Amino acid sequence: MFITWLFHSLDEADRLVKDVVCGMEVSEDTPYKMEYKGSTYYFCCGYCLEEFRKNPEKYLSSESDDDLYLCGC
Numbered sequence: 001m002f003i004t005w006l007f008h009s010l011d012e013a014d015r016l017v018k019d020v021v022c023g024m025e026v027s028e029d030t031p032y033k034m035e036y037k038g039s040t041y042y043f044c045c046g047y048c049l050e051e052f053r054k055n056p057e058k059y060l061s062s063e064s065d066d067d068l069y070l071c072g073c
């Protein structure tokens with residue numbers, strides 16, 4: 001019973017995507033999103049969106065987590 005409920009609720013869960021600016025997982029329902037080079041990027045808050053808008057290549061090219069922006073939310 002419990003297991004069935006658990007799987008059901010996972011199906012219903014929002015799809016999560018990664019905020020490339022701060023590394024947090026955010027729902028695709030977020031109002032903070034931006035299209036860039038044919039892809040849509042999602043952010044946890046307006047600060048991350050603005051940060052990405054200023055310097056998208058920095059966040060798309062960075063493979064390390066060292067220079068993630070700390071949005072504080």
Ligand SMILES: [Zn+2]
Binds near residue numbers: 045
């Ligand atoms: Zn963020």
